[in-house]
Amino acid sequence: MQVIGFCRFSYPAEGGFQVEHGSIRDRMAYLYAPARMEERLRHFECICLPGLKGQTDPDFTFLILVGDSLPDAYLDRLRALLADFPQARIVARPPGPHRQVCQEVINAARDMDTPCLEFRHDDDDAVAVTFVETLRAAARDCTALTAAHRLVGFDWNRGFVARPDAKGLRAEPNVTPYWGVAQAVAVQPRVRQTVMNFGHNKINQFMPTVTFTDPPMFVRGHNDHNDSRQKKHVKAVDLPRLDAAGEAEMRRLFAIDADQIRTVFA
Known part of the structure; x- marks a missing residue:
């Protein structure tokens, strides 16, 4: 079954942001803005990409939607980070309606005559190196359910919240359902709706969903430029510093390397 991951990398959509602009x-x-782009690129390199590059099942496509206005300097750095990631494909589009553009980009990469597993992914989040393998297994286990419905959601709700910095990684365990990371939708042939047509925390209002609490499957990145953190009255989260054992667990589960983080964020 085809598996497609989808990531918006600073795409200037019409809508799709919690923070509005004029x-x-x-x-x-x-x-x-330079400060924001530097942070996004660092998180993309150290948090997002390692687990995707290290998937135990490498048979998937990872689409990265950017604006056709993305400055060349950042586009070149993005391409360099993806040079050893053959599953990745950068797709540039002009600004447009958020859900419509995302749907068009995903469906352009699909074989519309076959079923597809689609997952959304933010550029500062991570999934476990076993995510694609585990997703395929879950879909096989739910064959009767996916055959009976146009769309079926899959959600892994156990993981970590983490914040990288020059000293390494702050992180703590977390269980949150429908958070939008380690979440996928099984889409039947010729169905044009995609994982991006639904708010991640509302997919259970539009389709049957299957949730899994084990094993840990995500890292939710925490940083000053999270879209959800731009609103007023958002409190800072005090995350504990990982010790050597915690850093080793992050490396084993997500291929996130604290030494690389210390170098990149120094």
Whole structure:
């Protein structure tokens, strides 16, 4: 079964953000601000990509949606980070309606005559190195359910919240359902709706879903430029510093290397 992952990397969509902007030009200025872009690229390199590059089942496509206005300097750095990731494909699009553009990009990469497993992924989050393998196994276990419904959601709700910095990684365990990371949708042939047509925390309102609590399957990145952290009255989260054993667990589960983090964030 085809597996497609989808990531928006600072794409200036019309809608799709919790924080509103007065115009697309204002949104681009916010998204492409140097301090923000530096942080996004660091998180993308150290948190997002290692687990995807290290998947035990490498048979998947990972689409990265960017704006056609993304400055060349950042586009070049993005390409360099993906040079050893053959499953990755950068797709550039002009600004447009968020859900419509995401749907078009995903469906353009699909074989529409066969079923597909689609997962959404933020550029500062991680999935376990076993995620694609585990997702395929879950879909096989639920064959009768996926055959009976146009769309079926899969959600792994156990993982970690983590914040990288120059000293390594702060993180703690977390269980949150429908958080949008380590979440996928099984899509039947010729169904044009995609994982991105639904709010991640509302998919159980539109389709049957199957949830899994074990094993840990995600890292939710925590940083100053999370879209959800731009609103007023959002409190800082005090995460504990990982010791050597915790760093080893992150490396084993997600291929996240604390030594690389210390180097990149120094």
